[in-house]
Amino acid sequence: MIRLENVVKHYRTTEAVNGVTLTINKGEIYGIIGYSGAGKSTLIRMINLLEKPTSGKLYVNEIDLLGLSPKELRLQRRKIGMIFQHFNLLSNKTVFDNVAFPLKIAKVKKDIIHNRVTELLNLVGVSSKANHYPSELSGGEKQRVGIARALANNPEVLLCDEVTSALDPETTKQILNLLKTINEKFGITIVLISHEMAVVKEICHRVAVMEKGKIIEEGLVISLFTSPQTKTAQNFVKQITDLNGDVLEDEKLKVKYPEGILVKLQYINDNVEKPLISSLVKMFDIDVNILQGKIIPTSNGSYGLLYVQLTGNDLSQAIKHLEKQGIEVKRID
C-alpha cells in the first residue's frame, strides 16, 4: 500500500530523515515509535508530501507521488486522510462545516455532503455537537471531529500524527478504539507515529523504531517485547514492562530471596492463558513463589513477564519443562 525507498529529507542544517525504506501493507496498522527529534513527524508528512523528500522514492497505492503534477497530487491527497496532535480544526467553522470541509474542497454536491457528514458524525459519536464550534468541545471530541473530517473523502490511508499526545489516558483509549474500529470496519491502512509504547502496543500490528532519522528496528509489536534488539527499543518496551511501585532490581532480589533459584520468565500468546505455575507445582517437587510480574496485551497477542523463586528438589527439570513450552527463562544469580 505504502512503499518508501531510501527516502531522505535534509533541511538546511539538519538531516531529519536519513534513508528510510519501508513497506506498509494494505489494511494494516503500522506504528512508528521514536523520541522527539527522531524524524518520525517528517517521515509521516512525506507520505502525503506535506514535506518533499530530498531524495528517494515514494509510492502510495502503487502511484509514484513524486511524479505527479500539483493537480494530480491534490487529487491523490484526497485518498490520504490525516489527523493531528493539535486537531487543526477550523476555529471559525462549526463541527458540521469542519467535517464538510474536505468535501466542499472536492466540490461534492451539497445534498451528498449533508448525508455524508451526518453519517460521519454518527460514526465518531459527536452528532449532538454538529452545530457547536471547536472551542466548545473537549479534546477527545475535537479529535473525533478530526477523524470524521479525515474520513470524509473515503481515504484508503489514514495518517495519524501523535494523535493522542494531547489527550488524557482515558480519552486516549477511546480514540485508539475508534481508530481500531475504523481499521476493521473499512479496511483503511493506518500509519501512526507516537513516542508512547502504550499507544503502539494497543493497536499497531507492526512497529518501526526510529532514531536519528533512521529505522533501527522493525517487526511485530509482540516481538519487540520479547526480543528488542536495540537499546532504544528496550527503553520503549520498558515504558510498559516496568513494574510500577516498589520494584526490586535483579541484584537486590537475589539478596532478598537467597534460597533456591530466581528466574525471570518471559512468555507470549498461548502460554499466558495456560495455568503455568500450578501445573509446574503439580508436576515437580518444587515450590513456586511469585515475586513480581505483569501481563501486557498487545494487538498480536499477550506478553507475560514474571519473576519467581523456585525452591525444592526438581529445579533443573522444572526449568527444562518451562523452556520446552517456549518460555524464555533467565536465571538471576
Added chain:
Amino acid sequence: MTKLDWKFMFEALKETLYMTFMTTFITFFLGLGLGLLLYFSSKREERVFKVINFLTSQIINILRAIPFIILIILLIPFTRLIVGTILGPTAALPALIVGCVPFYARLVMIGLNEVDKGVIEASKAFGATNFQIITRVLIPEALPAIISGITVTCVTLVGYTALAGAIGAGGLGHLAYMEGFQRGRNQVTLVATLFLLVIVFIIQLTGDYITKKVDKR
C-alpha cells in the same frame, strides 16, 4: 453670538462621511490584497517572492513613516492628474487611501500570520488549492483580525479626513478650521468635534460588535 448654520454643519458632516466610507471601502480591498501579497511572499523560498516581499515591505514602511499632512502635499501632482482638482472631498481620496492602505495591509498581515499553521497544513493535506486556502481557510480564520483591523483603520481615517479638511478637502475638519478657528466661532468647532466623536464611537462600537460576532475561538 451668531446662530449656528445647521445646513452648513450637515453638509460638512456628509462630506466627512463620504470621505470616510469611500476610503474605508477601497482600503478594505486594497489592504486585504496587499496584506495577502505580503503574507504569501514571506512564506516562499523563491527569489522572486523574496524580492516582491522586500519591495512591498519597504514601500509600506516608507509610506507609513511620512506624516499624513506631508503625504497630502507630496501627492498633489498625482491627485491633480487623476481627479483633475485638488479641492473638495473627492480630491482628498487619493491621499487618504495612500495613507490608509499600508497601515491596514500591515494589520491584515499580522492577522494572517496568527492563523494556526496546523490548520493550513491540514487543508493542504486534504487537497485544497492555494485559492481555496485563501478563501476558505485564511480569510475566514483571520476574519476577526481583518474586521478589527478595518475598524482601527477607519477610526484613524476620521482623524485624517479632518486634517485633509483643513487644507481644502471640505468636511467637518474644514468647517472647524475655517469657520471655527479662523473666524473665532468656537461653537462651530465644538459641534464639529462632537460630530466627529459620534462618528468615531459608532464606528468603534459597530466594529467591536461584528468582531465579537465572527470570533468563535
